[in-house]
Amino acid sequence: MESTLPKLHHHSxxxxxxxxxxxxxxxxxxxxxxxxxxxxxxxxxxxxxVNSSTxxxxxxTYYEAQKPIFPLSQTxxxxxxxxxxxxxxxxxxxxxxxxxxxxxxxTVEPNPGPWNRVFGVLFIDNPIxxxxxxxxxxxxxxxxxxxxxxxxxIAIKKFISLDGSYxxxxxxxxxxxxxxxxxxxxxxxxxxxxxxLPVDSRINLQGVAIGNGLTDPITQVxxxxxxxYYSGLVNDKQRKVLEDxxxxxxxxxxxxNWSEATNARNKVxxxxxxxxxxxxxxxxxxxxxxxxxxxxEFLKNAEVRKQLGVKDNAVxxxxxxxxxxxxxxxxxxxVKYMVEYLVKNTKVLLYQGHCDLRDGVVSxxxxxxxxxxxxxxxxxxxxxxxxxxxxxxxxxxxxxxSLSHVIVLGAxxxxxxxxxxxxxxxxxxxxxxxxxxxxxGQKDRMVIDL
Ligand SMILES: *[C@@H]1O[C@H](CO)[C@@H](O)[C@H](O)[C@H]1NC(C)=O
Ligand SMILES: *[C@@H]1O[C@H](CO)[C@@H](O)[C@H](O)[C@H]1NC(C)=O
Ligand SMILES: *[C@@H]1O[C@H](CO)[C@@H](O)[C@H](O)[C@H]1NC(C)=O
Ligand SMILES: *[C@@H]1O[C@H](CO)[C@@H](O)[C@H](O)[C@H]1NC(C)=O
Numbered sequence: 001m002e003s004t005l006p007k008l009h010h011h012s013x014x015x016x017x018x019x020x021x022x023x024x025x026x027x028x029x030x031x032x033x034x035x036x037x038x039x040x041x042x043x044x045x046x047x048x049x050v051n052s053s054t055x056x057x058x059x060x061t062y063y064e065a066q067k068p069i070f071p072l073s074q075t076x077x078x079x080x081x082x083x084x085x086x087x088x089x090x091x092x093x094x095x096x097x098x099x100x101x102x103x104x105x106x107t108v109e110p111n112p113g114p115w116n117r118v119f120g121v122l123f124i125d126n127p128i129x130x131x132x133x134x135x136x137x138x139x140x141x142x143x144x145x146x147x148x149x150x151x152x153x154i155a156i157k158k159f160i161s162l163d164g165s166y167x168x169x170x171x172x173x174x175x176x177x178x179x180x181x182x183x184x185x186x187x188x189x190x191x192x193x194x195x196x197l198p199v200d201s202r203i204n205l206q207g208v209a210i211g212n213g214l215t216d217p218i219t220q221v222x223x224x225x226x227x228x229y230y231s232g233l234v235n236d237k238q239r240k241v242l243e244d245x246x247x248x249x250x251x252x253x254x255x256x257n258w259s260e261a262t263n264a265r266n267k268v269x270x271x272x273x274x275x276x277x278x279x280x281x282x283x284x285x286x287x288x289x290x291x292x293x294x295x296x297e298f299l300k301n302a303e304v305r306k307q308l309g310v311k312d313n314a315v316x317x318x319x320x321x322x323x324x325x326x327x328x329x330x331x332x333x334x335v336k337y338m339v340e341y342l343v344k345n346t347k348v349l350l351y352q353g354h355c356d357l358r359d360g361v362v363s364x365x366x367x368x369x370x371x372x373x374x375x376x377x378x379x380x381x382x383x384x385x386x387x388x389x390x391x392x393x394x395x396x397x398x399x400x401x402s403l404s405h406v407i408v409l410g411a412x413x414x415x416x417x418x419x420x421x422x423x424x425x426x427x428x429x430x431x432x433x434x435x436x437x438x439x440x441g442q443k444d445r446m447v448i449d450l
Contacts, residue, residue, distance in 0.1 A: 034303035035107045040100040043120075044162065046309040048155040050128060056140055058155040059125040059132035061093055061308065063116040076170045076206070076431055077120040079156065081186075083177025083214075085330065086323035088131025088316070089123040092176070094295045097416035097423065098123070102298045104291065113420030115427055120169070122159060126182060127151055129323040132314045141326040145185030145335060152186045153193060156203055170206040172431055177359060177413065180213020181330070184338035191345050208342055209349035209430065212359040212413045216336040216367035218253045220359065221265050222246050224272055227362045233276045233284065245271055249332070258329035265332060269358065281357040283412025290414055292318050340372050347402040349430050353411030353418060354395070361407050368405065375401055385436055394422040397436040404430060404437060 043064040047057040068075045080097065082089040094101055097115040100108040115121050125131030127148045129141045142148045160166045173190075175183045187208045194202040214220060225242035228234045234242065249264035273281055280289040296318050298304065305314075342348050350368065352361045369380065379400040387397045387406070396407040406426055411418035429435040 033301075034307060035298065035301060036100075036304045036307055037108070040108050041307060047134070047311070048158040050151040050154045051136070051140065054136035054140060055134070056128045056136045056151075057134045058128060058151065059134075059310070059314070060155070060159060061090070061098075061123045062159070063099055063114075063121050065120050066099065066114070066117050069118050073165045073168050074170075075118070075120060076172055077122055077166065078115055078427070078431075079122045079124060079171065079173045080115075081124060081126050081152075081173065081175030081179040081182045082130075083175065083179045083182075084130070084319050084324060085178045085181075085327035086130055086320040087178070088125050088295075088318055088320075090125065090131050090299060090316075091292055091295055091318060092416075093123040094298060095290075095292060095417055096176075096414055097121070097420075102294045104294065106294055106297050108298075111420055113416070113422070113424035115416065115424060117424060118428060119172075119431065122156075124152070124155065126155075127323060129326070130320050132308075132310045132316060134311060134314060135322075138322060138326070141323055143326055144330055145181055145333075145338075146189065148182060149186045149189035152182075153190060153203065157201075160203070167200070167204075169204065171204050172207045172209065173205065174209040174211070174427070176211040176213070176415070178214055180210045180215040180359065181333075181335050183208045183210050183213070184215065184335040184342060187342045187346065188335075188338035191342070205346060207347040207349070207431070209351065209427065211415050212352045212356050213350065213364070214331075214359050215339060215364075216334045216370070217265065217332045218250055218334060219336075219367040219370060220363040221249045221253075221268060221332075223363045223366050224268055224357070227360070228272060228276065228357065231284070231357075233278075233357075234272075238275050242268060242271060242275075253332045258332055261332040262328050272357065276357075278357070280412075282414065283353070283355045283418070284357055285355050286412065290412075290417065336367055336371065343371070343373050343403050347404070349404045349406065351406035351408055351415060351426060353408050353413055353415040355411065356413040358413060364405070373403075375403075379403055387436055389422045389425045394419070394425070399437060406430075 042061040045061040047059055049057045065075050080089050080092045082092050099111055099114040099116055101111045103109045125133040127142045129135035135141045173183050173186055190203050190205050225239045225246055229239040245268045249261055249268055252261035252264050269281060278284055279286050282290060299316050350364055352364055354361060382398050382400040384396050384398040387395045395409045398405045408415050408419050408422060416423040429437045
């Protein structure tokens, strides 16, 4: 029997089959390959231009409060700034405190303690050049805290203008590690700037929080040797080696030899790493380092990038080498005076994961002791209270007036990663002035729901 098909060469038949297949395939609904399901998408995300002549822009993701306890127009907004210098706040978003976190199989899982339960949370890739943020040229990347704060102020004001209800909401700026510089830098700039602006053009800043921060490096770099020695991690001979390296870093800082001072601090940390052989100085308990590379892997996915509104040309690194280099000379510069200004004009939370050997508890207490503040003596004499969450030991809280200090047990440098629920309890109680952060300061937090 003769085929009803026109006579075709074998070659053409293959072509036709391919064509039919292609047409059919084209008509099928696109296969969703995204590991970021709809329910995990931010409320909004994208770019906030900070320089209209060059186009440099700050990337953000924003998650509205899941269960707000106030009308949205009064619901606080937390801003999160990652450290580095040069690291992306997508680490905070997808590995620490965001509502969904990347797990070891590079898919997202709900976070048991997201910081956006009762507050909105805004993650900002700061400064330009970090994460998905765009720096039109390397020269435009800020090299000091004042210039970083200036861009942040522009970006945050632009964000607030995106929705009529944002304008009245209290803003709290939070962050970790090198954000021990950015957070005071922004707070200081914003309060001074606000004072020169009409009320309705201000940013409604109500407090700042720093986790495992680098804030007064000259003091902090001097604490590693003794901290490691009394933790039993180095012997007396090694302690002396570390102390000599610390003296070098302190001397260079005093002589304002900024670049060499940063290198000298790195030498201290490298030597400590080498002596202890730990997997990471960020948490002395860990047998493997924090897996921030999972976030980079996740954000390589083209579908995820499209969903987040990332520009095609944005090249993502968890920590940008270019920005790290731009801020190399900033590392050892102290912003302690800015915290002194903030503690007098707003409220300040300093918290540290207990197991961090880089910017931990001892390192923070060393500079807090030296703060110029009329109430510092009283603060240092205040009781350090045992802090419990759901009847379990969570850490310690010391509070006097506008200054709170929290030690988070069972956590390293990335506190929300290690203690999601307790870190959520901490930030909520601090913002809302409840539990040990209330002004009578007696009550433990008994229940997770407010
Ligand atoms: C914008 O970029 C131009 C050119 O680099 C620069 O002169 C100006 O100061 C920048 N403005 C801000 C706010 O950074
Ligand atoms: C990924 O890992 C989580 C636990 O970490 C698990 O609940 C989930 O089912 C895994 N997903 C896939 C696609 O394997
Ligand atoms: C900074 O310190 C290094 C190393 O001690 C030294 O060689 C260099 O001359 C110093 N630079 C300045 C500007 O003092
Ligand atoms: C420490 O440094 C020495 C000398 O460079 C090296 O031989 C040793 O393997 C290092 N130890 C660790 C744990 O990195």
